[in-house]
Structures are given as C-alpha cells and as structure tokens.
Amino acid sequence: MATSSAANRCDVLVIGSDLASFVAAIDCARIGLKVDVWIPKQEENAGTADFSHRGGVVAEVLEELGVKFEIVVPAPGEEEVSGIPMNPFSLRVRNAVGWGGAWRVYLDRIKPVLTIGAEQDLAKLVRTRMGEAALQKLVNPVLLERYGLPAEELAVDAVAPGLSQAITRGGSLSNGVAELLAEDPRASQRVVVPGGLDEITQAAIAKLEYFSATVTRVSDPTKKLASGWKKAGVVLADFGEVELPEGIDAERVAEVGLSSDYPGLERAIPASQHAALGMRRLLLSDPEKPPVGTISFEG
Secondary structure (H helix, E strand, O other): OOOOHHHHOOOEEEEOOOHHHHHHHHHHHOOOOOEEEEEOOOOOOOOOEEEEOHHHHHHHHHHHHOOOOEEEOOOOOOOEEOOEEOOOOOHHHHHHHHHHHHHHHHHHHOOOOOOHHHOOEHHHHHHHHHOHHHHHHHHHHHHHHHHOOOHHHOEHHHHOOOHHHHHHHHOOHHHHHHHHHHHOHHHHOEEEEOOHHHHHHHHHHHHHHHOOOEEEEOOOHHHHHHOOOOOOOEEEEOOOOOOOOOOOOHHHEEEOOOOOOOOOHHHHHHHHHHHHHHHHHHHHHOOOOOOOOOOOOOO
16 A cells, blocks of 8 residues: 555755754754654764854754854953954964064054945955955965855855954954953853764764654755645755755745855854754644644744
C-alpha cells in the first residue's frame, strides 16, 4: 500500500549547514512541529572554530547544545571590532603596518567626521579614515578569517551594528570602536570551540533528533527539490546553498543561516530565530494546515 503524501510531508523543511540554520530548525521542532533538516555540505571541518562574542549570542546557544567553548579576551589596548583597532598605536597595528602606518591610522582621530558617519561601504569607510594599509593588513585579514568575505563585500552594519552612529558620537572611527566596546565589551572577544565545527554540528543534530526532527545529508538539495519532492508546509533555507524551484509559495519561504547581510553568527542566529518565528506563526495560523503536536511552549 502506497504511503500518502500527507503522511510523508513535513511541516517545516530547513536547508542549511551552519549553526544559525540549526537554531531555526530547533526552534520549530521544540514546539512539536514535524521538521526535516537537509545538510548540504558533507566535508569535514577539522580544527578549532571561533566566533564573535558580541551580545553573548553564540555562547548562549553553545551552552544549550552542551558544546565546550572558551572566551578569549584581548589584551588591554589590543581591542578591535571586525579588525578595526581601537588603539592606533597598538602592538597589532604596529606589527601589521609599521610606525608610519600607525600614524596614518592615528590621523583618523583628527580628521573631521563630516557625513562619514552615514557611510555603509565598509571598505570605503576604513580606507578613508585609516588608509589603504589598514584596510588590507588589519581589517580584511580578520574579515576573511571570520566571515569569508572582504570589506569590499560587506556593509558596516552587517559586521559592526551601531558603528556608524558611534563614529558620530566619538568623532572618529577608532573612537567609534571604543564607543561600541563601552556598550558591550564582548564585541572584541572571541568564542573559541576547540572541537571545531564538526562538534557543533553533531551537538545540533543530537538536539534536533531529541525533538524528533529528521536530519538528512543531501549532496544536492536543489536537484532534490526540483525532482518532485513533496512540499513542506514552510521552507527555511540558506539561499547560499540552494536555489528554490518555481512552484513553492514565496510566502512560505524564509532565509536562514549565514549570508552577506548576516555574515556572523552573532547576527545570523537572531535573524534565523526571527524568520523561524514568522514561519511558525504562518504555518500554525493556516486553517488548511492545523498545528501538529504540542504547541504549549510557543511564545
């Protein structure tokens, strides 16, 4: 006897392989929705993993998953946000650009701010305020390591929320960094996971399976979707990993996971949680698709 499509369909399909995608899936599964998770990537990720400690977001999720981590605090005077130094003459700055470059970075302190506080082009902002050497030897190496993208492809608010306003208050880019750190010193700290991304993935999978989610490693999720896969109630996808075919209701699709808009987990995780909440509300309010399981934990 053939199994009905209704029995096979899930309430939520999540496509992604980073922690932000997993958090969205867990948020849906923990209230009793039937969740399928497709993990597109299959390569192993050896070595440690580290993330920004801004807002304590990543550390909170890792604690929930039971993943061991360490908080790395920079030495006094060596603080930075997304590679942008607070101290123009720090050892890190001098080692990277020399004394001449450090003095160029210091010029940021005495240049008028004018309208630069509204600048959203991160590369232009750093180049204008601190010079080309600072951009190439201080900022871009950090951004490439943490986010896989250079400043030329990132907006200011994507990697340093509130920095534009802090520059206006502080009168310079480096003082803007100081303003951000006064509000949240964790912005210059790092969350280091000795077990690396593989340990995080395994812990997330264990949590998902605890909430009865189905986890599948898929070599090509785009091909699987296009080949007649039975639709989910809603789809939460990392669009960097998959292109959704025509025929899927756009109102039931949301982006989760890392992106150029949310390149760091400290921003991608809250964005994914917000997307998951919206999709859960859409799904649970649809009279044609009644709630599944226990939903008393919603809210």
